Amino acid sequence: MTNEVNVRHTAKKRKIKAARDKMMESKTMEKGLIIVHTGSGKGKSSSGFGMIMRCIAHGMPAAVxxxxxxxxxxxxxxxxxxxxxxxxxxxxxxxxxxxxxQDRERDVAAAQNGWEIAKEQILDPEIQFVLLDEINIALRYDYLDIDEVVDFLLHQKPAMTHVCLTGRNAKPELIEAADLVTEMTLVKHPFRDGVKAQAGVEF
Known part of the structure; x- marks a missing residue:
């Protein structure tokens, strides 16, 4: 019986591999991606920084x-x-x-300053990946103009530069412009049970 199970398993996996190999033959294009991590669940920034680690491992200069x-x-x-x-x-x-x-003018000024830095890093030919951590918060409160940000990403970002934007409540315009969007869903969080943010897990 065990041998029959193994035979069926091998045959099934061969079919899957053949189908996947055929599918992969058509995936030949490379481009700099606009990536959005959003949603109410934990892990948006963590995932973005995981991509930074990958870039470092591959020798790809990055910026945050x-x-x-x-x-x-x-x-x-x-x-x-x-x-x-x-x-x-x-x-x-x-x-x-x-x-x-608690000071909107200061928050707006800080966000605008961050966006100017972000544009400089994205346009720098040495940088291949830029993480804009929590920029969605600045966009949500209209500290930055969503149309300006989207227009820059679509029309001025270098073709092979990847940009990842994190933060909950990503605006529909950004989601529409992005190549890859992931929404982290909150299922359960210890904060609800009175557990504070802890080093190594939350920050």
Whole structure:
């Protein structure tokens, strides 16, 4: 019986491989992707920084522009600045979450400054991947003009440069413009049970 199961399994997998190989033959194009990580679930920034790690491993120069989070001491910021500063530029634009700053003019100014830095990094021919962490928050509150951001990504971003934009509540215009969109869905979170954000897991 075990041998019969193995035979059927092998035959099934051969068919799957043949179909997949045929499908992959048609996937020959390469392009710089516009990637959006959004949704109410945890993991949007974490996934973006995972892509930064991949870039470093592949020798692809990268840059991070972090919106909103301000001077919050995140593990990824410390890790990249202290150990991979040559492989990944790291910029912080913002003074903290909006409920902490309580000053719209300062938040807008910080977001605009971050966007100027972001454009410089995206246009830099040396940089191949740019992570715009939490930019969706700045877009949600109209600290940045969504039409300007989308137009830049579609018409000025170099053809082979990848850009990843994170944050919940991504605007429909950005989702429409993106090549790859992932929505993290919240199923369960310890914060609801009174557990605070913890180092190594949340930041």
């Amino acid at each position: 522009v972090q919106f909103v989070k301000g001077n919050w001491d995140t593990g990824e910021k410390t890790f990249l600045r202290e150990r991979f500063a040559e492989a990944c530029r790291f910029f912080v634009s913002g003074e903290g979450f909006t409920w902490e700053t």
